Amino acid sequence: MRSLLNPKLHLLVVFIVIISDSIGIHKISxxxxxxxxxxxxxxxILATLLNPNVVQASSKIIDKVSVKSSVAFVTIAIMPFIAxxxxxxxxxxxxxxxAGPALIFQEIGNLATMLIAMPIxxxxxxxxxxxxxxxxxxxxxxxxxLISDKYGLNSPEGVGVMGVYVxxxxxxxxxxxxxxxxxxxxxxxxxxxxxMGCGVGSGSMTAACSGALVAMxxxxxxxxxxxxxxxxxxxYATGLYMSLFVALPIAEWFYKVLSKKERV
Amino acid sequence: xxxxxxxxxxxxxxxxxxxxxxxxxxxNHIYGFTGANKESxxxxxxxxxxxxxxxxxxxxxxxxxxVIYLISIVGLAIAKxxxxxxxxxxxxxxxxxxxxxxxxPVADIVIATTAKVHFLALTTSVLAYAGFAIGQLEIETxxxxxxxxxxxxxxxxxxxxxxxxxxxxxxxxxxGQI
Numbered sequence: 001m002r003s004l005l006n007p008k009l010h011l012l013v014v015f016i017v018i019i020s021d022s023i024g025i026h027k028i029s030x031x032x033x034x035x036x037x038x039x040x041x042x043x044x045i046l047a048t049l050l051n052p053n054v055v056q057a058s059s060k061i062i063d064k065v066s067v068k069s070s071v072a073f074v075t076i077a078i079m080p081f082i083a084x085x086x087x088x089x090x091x092x093x094x095x096x097x098x099a100g101p102a103l104i105f106q107e108i109g110n111l112a113t114m115l116i117a118m119p120i121x122x123x124x125x126x127x128x129x130x131x132x133x134x135x136x137x138x139x140x141x142x143x144x145x146l147i148s149d150k151y152g153l154n155s156p157e158g159v160g161v162m163g164v165y166v167x168x169x170x171x172x173x174x175x176x177x178x179x180x181x182x183x184x185x186x187x188x189x190x191x192x193x194x195x196m197g198c199g200v201g202s203g204s205m206t207a208a209c210s211g212a213l214v215a216m217x218x219x220x221x222x223x224x225x226x227x228x229x230x231x232x233x234x235x236y237a238t239g240l241y242m243s244l245f246v247a248l249p250i251a252e253w254f255y256k257v258l259s260k261k262e263r264v
Numbered sequence: 265x266x267x268x269x270x271x272x273x274x275x276x277x278x279x280x281x282x283x284x285x286x287x288x289x290x291x292n293h294i295y296g297f298t299g300a301n302k303e304s305x306x307x308x309x310x311x312x313x314x315x316x317x318x319x320x321x322x323x324x325x326x327x328x329x330x331v332i333y334l335i336s337i338v339g340l341a342i343a344k345x346x347x348x349x350x351x352x353x354x355x356x357x358x359x360x361x362x363x364x365x366x367x368x369p370v371a372d373i374v375i376a377t378t379a380k381v382h383f384l385a386l387t388t389s390v391l392a393y394a395g396f397a398i399g400q401l402e403i404e405t406x407x408x409x410x411x412x413x414x415x416x417x418x419x420x421x422x423x424x425x426x427x428x429x430x431x432x433x434x435x436x437x438x439x440g441q442i
Contacts, residue, residue, distance in 0.1 A: 022307060043389070074393045080284060082353045090374070099439075164420055167417025183429070193442075197425045197428040201424070
């Protein structure tokens with residue numbers, strides 16, 4: 001417990017939070033579309049630069065032992081966000097129930113992950129069974145648990161899932177907010193669908209994604225948060241089972257198809 | 265499947281949650297400041313005026329944060345004592361939906377108090393901790409798989425997001441929701 005409450009780490013976090021939220025939200029025009037920069041984005045970059053594991057010189061400010069407990073705090077700090085975010089569903093419950101079929105079926109959207117990413121992994125990068133681990137799902141904690149249970153984390157599948165997990169941890173949040181704001185600025189899809197798509201990943205991906213959408217369309221904040229939150233709950237509740245019974249068997253089959261093609 | 269949440273330490277979580285909720289109050293205050301006065305104030309003005317009016321601003325969102333804190337800790341307790349496993353954030357989420365839904369007698373209070381807390385402000389600290397949480401594992405993974413895994417990872421995100429958006433759009437349209 002005492003190691004968890006190391007004051008230096010938390011004071012640095014407070015300092016980073018004050019700076020990042022003072023910078024605020026910024027919108028960048030890109031000609032065809034626009035992208036949104038959020039405070040969480042700056043916070044991640046500042047903390048990465050102060051992390052002695054990444055930047056050696058930062059060990060003068062905080063040592064490697066002191067940052068260790070931050071892993072536990074990522075899990076804890078996301079809980080108040082999840083609570084606040086899900087409260088947003090309450091007043092919109094009827095709308096969400098009406099959208100029930102869409103919410104259930106969009107979980108199948110996970111399968112599109114594989115259809116796009118696996119051919120790239122196998123045909124372009126000549127990957128082996130790592131591709132099953134890396135592209136069968138969006139590789140968050142439940143998927144790692146599943147892969148480690150089935151193949152072991154030292155197997156090729158395990159290396160694959162850990163790789164995408166790490167990419168998600170490092171770039172997922174930022175990438176999701178940029179992707180969502182860009183797609184929203186093109187005006188192809190309804191805000192409800194864009195918000196639902198936000199819920200497919202981890203809590204912070206959902207936050208970044210829907211935060212970017214709210215920055216684009218502030219007047220629709222209630223709808224955006226309700227749909228994103230509902231989709232995120234669905235992902236938490238069904239994600240593991242979806243991977244186990246649907247995505248992973250299809251990934252095994254698709255791998256066979258693609259690697260056969262590769263041999264010919 | 266066994267409930268792996270049985271090992272949750274509620275006492276410890278209660279203390280840690282208290283700390284992150286406190287940081288959340290600070291973030292929320294400054295966030296509100298940058299949101300409302302975004303155009304008219306420079307970054308340095310915000311940096312000075314935000315923290316200096318901190319105490320009064322934090323009082324406004326205090327009750328909302330208490331509600332959020334209670335939902336989080338009760339959700340954790342449910343996760344611990346349920347006979348089957350769901351991630352603890354799933355329980356927190358379901359509990360939050362329940363107390364804010366039309367059947368809840370306290371829905372009005374829950375919604376009104378938490379309206380003062382902005383969801384994005386609660387995520388700044390999450391990503392700060394995430395930046396500090398980068399360790400040997402992350403660095404080793406990149407040494408091993410390199411740029412390939414980054415490209416594949418980004419295609420995984422694009423595929424999942426766009427796949428979900430397209431399916432949602434088709435079904436919402438065909439059921440007449442949009």
